[in-house]
Amino acid sequence: MSGHSKWHNIQKTKGAADAKRSQIFTKIAREMIVAVKTGGSGDPANNSRLATVIAKAKAANMPNDNIKRTIDKALGSGNTDSFENVTYEGYGPNGVAVIIEALTDNRNRTAPEVRHLLDKYGKGLGATGCVSWSFDRKGVIVIESEDLDEDTVMMDALEAGADDMQADDEVFEVYTDPDAFAAVTETLEKKGYVFLEAGVQMVPQNYVKLTAEDDIKNMEKLIDFLEENDDVQAVYHNWDQD
Structure with a gap:
């Protein structure tokens, strides 16, 4: 299949992500609480948004006990957590497009922090829609390709309802419609596939290379500091790190 492998970008920061596992679990838990509250149900069969977050949690190796406790907390009458989605x-640097998805209980705290980082290490905050037009929202499932047959994985993925699959030397990347993501992950899980990553993401339509050392360092710092922000759930960009 044609296209650019997003996993090349992911794997370079995977070690850092592993070191921040507890922070990752905290962010997923926050997302899960919002999914339960907005979906009105703690049952993923009746709450597609929750099903999507659970698939993401499992791919991040979040323990089932943590998932259950988080859902129970969200359903508890004493839970007063109130977060809103902000993008x-x-x-x-050099015009790399950046999208930051946040869950916050205080926009007046989150917005200035995001603006400061974009001003310091990039070219600044833009208006809504300034870069999102160049991304597609897709379900992305990353499967380690070792010992797996490409044709078999592709057939299983397409039969499960996926739209496309891309292969490289290390992984298979399965792409789905966001609404089909939870069902596809569930079907592939039942077939025994283990995911390196799974989630609904903003996938760039094209990529930008950085050649200046200062630009590369600033882009790395921008991503790192944004991801360290407790309010930031995800950072998407079209920097080609190959």
């Missing part, structure tokens, strides 16, 4: 768009 920021802007530019990194």
